Amino acid sequence: MGECDQSLHTSPVPFSQRPIIILGAGIIGCATARQLLLNGFRVVVVAEFLPGDQNIFYASAWAGATWHAAGGISPEDRYLQAVTHRHLFRMAQESPESGVCLVDAREYLEEAPSENSSIWGKTVVSNFRELEPGEYPPNFDCGWSYQTLVTDPTRHMPYLRKQITALGGQFIRKRVESLQELYAMFPESNVFINASGLGSKTLTDVQDDKCFPERGQNVFYRTDKCRQMYFRNGKEYTYIIPRPLSEGVVLGGVKQPNNLSPEVDMDVARDEIARAHRLAPEIVPADPPEESLSYIIGIRPSRQGGFRLDSEQLGQRTILSAYGFGGGGYAFSYGIAEALLTMLEKCERENVIL
Numbered sequence: 001m002g003e004c005d006q007s008l009h010t011s012p013v014p015f016s017q018r019p020i021i022i023l024g025a026g027i028i029g030c031a032t033a034r035q036l037l038l039n040g041f042r043v044v045v046v047a048e049f050l051p052g053d054q055n056i057f058y059a060s061a062w063a064g065a066t067w068h069a070a071g072g073i074s075p076e077d078r079y080l081q082a083v084t085h086r087h088l089f090r091m092a093q094e095s096p097e098s099g100v101c102l103v104d105a106r107e108y109l110e111e112a113p114s115e116n117s118s119i120w121g122k123t124v125v126s127n128f129r130e131l132e133p134g135e136y137p138p139n140f141d142c143g144w145s146y147q148t149l150v151t152d153p154t155r156h157m158p159y160l161r162k163q164i165t166a167l168g169g170q171f172i173r174k175r176v177e178s179l180q181e182l183y184a185m186f187p188e189s190n191v192f193i194n195a196s197g198l199g200s201k202t203l204t205d206v207q208d209d210k211c212f213p214e215r216g217q218n219v220f221y222r223t224d225k226c227r228q229m230y231f232r233n234g235k236e237y238t239y240i241i242p243r244p245l246s247e248g249v250v251l252g253g254v255k256q257p258n259n260l261s262p263e264v265d266m267d268v269a270r271d272e273i274a275r276a277h278r279l280a281p282e283i284v285p286a287d288p289p290e291e292s293l294s295y296i297i298g299i300r301p302s303r304q305g306g307f308r309l310d311s312e313q314l315g316q317r318t319i320l321s322a323y324g325f326g327g328g329g330y331a332f333s334y335g336i337a338e339a340l341l342t343m344l345e346k347c348e349r350e351n352v353i354l
């Protein structure tokens with residue numbers, strides 16, 4: 001019998017009432033909380049920033065957020081993204097208040113796609129079609145049209161907060177300096193999920209040096225032409241992400257490693273407008289009126305080598321880690337939540353029967 005078995009056996013709180021503790025209330029922590037609650041678990045979410053907050057270090061408040069197939073990822077990670085798409089698709093169809101919408105997308109590629117590119121996404125999105133020459137600008141090698149999902153974080157995060165609360169989940173606003181501090185707060189719990197994003201760089205007993213901040217700054221342009229996504233795939237990192245429910249489009253993007261500035265950089269903003277205009281002049285004019293523009297700044301929780309998703313047994317406790325999602329946290333969110341549920345159930349099965 002392992003240490004974990006013993007502690008579960010002797011815990012004063014019976015199995016069915018023991019809460020799972022999640023550190024972090026971003027899209028990863030909240031999607032996971034919802035998934036666990038839907039499967040009968042008790043859940044407490046502890047976080048410094050909660051849905052509705054607008055701190056630049058709370059990445060989930062600022063995402064675009066589109067589902068775009070990532071290139072250069074493993075088959076397992078493709079599956080996580082695909083599962084996320086399945087969840088978001090249902091929300092778009094069944095729960096408009098979730099802020100998830102199905103939109104038309106056009107993607108222009110500077111180079112023919114390799115096997116390892118985002119081409120795999122064509123098995124997941126709806127109505128994928130290769131564009132004929134003449135349907136995409138002449139300076140590109142090829143183009144795709146399809147339908148994909150966009151999530152408006154200004155609606156989705158409050159929606160998740162409401163859902164989690166309605167399902168019996170609890171939020172505690174608190175900054176902790178270590179996971180140890182969290183264990184002390186919940187001595188009756190055996191399973192802790194670290195979904196603290198960039199927080200994992202500084203938590204004293206995690207100190208993951210691979211984590212780094214990556215600043216994003218987008219332009220929000222208010223327009224009624226807000227149902228079509230554009231994505232430039234290649235040398236330039238340019239996108240136009242529609243937000244039908246907020247009547248506008250998000251123009252991006254930039255990735256600025258280790259830049260923490262909360263100030264709008266107007267050179268970046270002007271450059272993003274110019275790039276978006278070149279990509280879709282029918283949506284973004286060269287010089288949009290100032291009163292139609294606002295600016296979005298957020299720090300992505302990036303990690304060298306990609307995100308961390310694993311399970312550790314530390315004495316009597318199981319620690320699941322899910323952080324470092326950089327620019328893809330929304331596209332991975334619900335797949336990660338399901339993966340954590342599976343990992344959690346496996347750990348329980350291994351430890352609960354004595």
Ligand SMILES: Cc1cc2nc3c(=O)[nH]c(=O)nc-3n(C[C@H](O)[C@H](O)[C@H](O)COP(=O)(O)OP(=O)(O)OC[C@H]3O[C@@H](n4cnc5c(N)ncnc54)[C@H](O)[C@@H]3O)c2cc1C
Pocket residue numbers: 023024025026027028029046047048049050057058059060061062063064065066067174175176177178195196197198199200203215216217218296297298299300301322323324325326327328329330331332
């Ligand atoms: C401009 C921009 C555009 C983006 N566009 C997209 C997109 O189109 N598609 C996409 O998929 N993704 C996009 N992203 C990325 C996405 O926003 C992130 O990957 C995602 O939000 C990360 O979620 P998270 O839950 O891991 O972290 P976060 O949202 O940063 O949440 C971390 C949580 O942990 C808590 N926490 C951390 N440390 C502590 C501590 N010590 N004590 C207590 N609480 C703590 C925080 O308070 C917070 O609640 C974009 C990001 C930006 C900035």
